[in-house]
Amino acid sequence: MIQTEQNARLREIRDKVEARERLSMDDGLFLYDPQVPLQEVGILANYVREQKNGNVGYYNINTHLNPTNVCVYRCRFCAFRSDLRDPKGYAMSDEQILARGQEATDNGCTEMHIVGGLHHQRPYDWYRNLISQLHENYPQIHLKAWTAVEINWFEFQTKNSVRWVLEDMREAGLGSMPGGGAEIFHPEIRDQLCEHKANTHAWLDIHQTAHEIGLRTNCTMLYGHLEKAYHRIDHLMRLRELQDRTGGFQVFIPLAFHPENTKLDDLKKPSALMDLRTMAVSRLMLDNIQHIKAYWIMLGIGTAQTALHYGADDIDGTVRHELIYHDAGATTPEHLTVDQIRQLIAETGREPIERDTTYHRVHRDPDNFAKWESGESVDAVLN
Known part of the structure; x- marks a missing residue:
């Protein structure tokens, strides 16, 4: 594309963005063209980001819990999974799980992010009891748990519907769902990455059902492996279509592949x-x-900071005990202090604001950091 055509196309897209008109597949493919200056794309994204979320950089104080890495699936992109007899394979005991809950409480965590392997010798009740024990003992901590892939496995285990599984988990204490397992929706790529696990229809149906019963969820895309720009835009448009129907996604996290x-x-x-x-x-x-997250664990701190001016308004949290991406070679720290994460947001010129899982502002006791309560919705304040 010659320069004059490129400039004209950028102007057309800029006009659409400023008029709050929806971008098309062709628009997305154009913006992914490496010949289109990244800075120009970033300026447009930053405009939208500031229209939606002002000058804020959100973070939370959270911990990860991966109760087992034993998994029936053998996805090509996964470095975390293990066979049952592999020396690195594990399944946490009730005592270890409760100890993790106590540690989270002592450190003022508002959220536990719980995902793991599909252990063929652990029944559904093992997964459910994990949620109920944590909820009963540490009721203030929000339990964001089980990807759609895990819910699909529970559906298989129990021979009950997705709605039954989700309602049963919610009764046990489930607060919301993470967005993992989406990978890339297009079958050309998905079948090469993870042909046996929950397919695109199942992933979207599970999230739609969660939204219908009042559970908020996150959504993701794994990029930088076998896919092309077309597959990424197709993926984003499928998420956008579901959001049109349900409004239940609260944040999107693009996940960089670590090989x-x-x-x-x-x-x-x-x-x-x-x-x-x-x-x-x-x-x-x-x-x-509403929200786009720059997950510093995967991106690296410097890129995550820059991303706060390329569309992202959230940088995730302090992240204790992250295993999945560190097993895949992530060299980022395994944990950041609150002061560190606030500083890296402030360095970008953004205002650091602590939020809970469902994007309510967190208010902390000035005399006891571990004591906190959720306040007003950050979106209501901005909009």
Whole structure:
């Protein structure tokens, strides 16, 4: 494309963005073209980001719990999973799980992010009891648990419907769902990455059902492996279509693929330029999802900071005990202090604001950091 045509096309898209008109598949593909200046795409994404979320950079104080890495599936992109007899395989005891809950409480965590393997020797009740024990002993902590892939497995285990599983988990104490397991929806790529696990229809149906019963969920996309720009835009548009129907997604997280220790370790991890372009294009395409998260664990701290000016308004949290991406070669710290995460947001010129899982502002006791309560919705304040 010659320069004059490119400039004209950018002007057309800029006009659409400023008029709050929805971008098309062709628009998204154009913005992904490496010949289109990344800075121009970033400026547009930053405009949308500031229209939706002002000058704020959100974070939360959270911990991860991966109760087992034993998994029946063998996804090519996964470095976390283990076979039952593998020396690295584990399944946490009730005592270990409750100890993690106590540690989270003592450190003022508002959220536990709970995902793991599909252990073929652990019945559904093991997973449900994990939620109920944590909820009964630490009721203030929000339990964000089980990807759609895990819910699909529970459906298989119990021979009950998705709605039954979700309602049963909610009764046990489930607060919301993470967005993992989406990977890439297009079957050309999904079948190469994870042909046996929950397919695209199942993932979307599970999240739609969660939204219908009042559970908020996150959504994700794994990029930088076998997919092309078309597959990414297709993925974003499917998320956008579901959000049009339900309004239940609260945040989108683009996840950069880490190839180390996976069956795709011949690939290179995506560059920072790809990370930022994906962040920006996602912000521009997902006009109906309020928040975009730059997950510092995967991106690295520097890229995550920059992403706060390329469409992202959230940087995730302090993140204790993250295993999945560190097993895949992530070299980021395994934990950040509250002061550190506030500082890295402030360094970008954004105002650091602590939020809970469902995007309510957190108010802390000035005399006891571990004591807190959720306040007003951050979205209501901004909009």
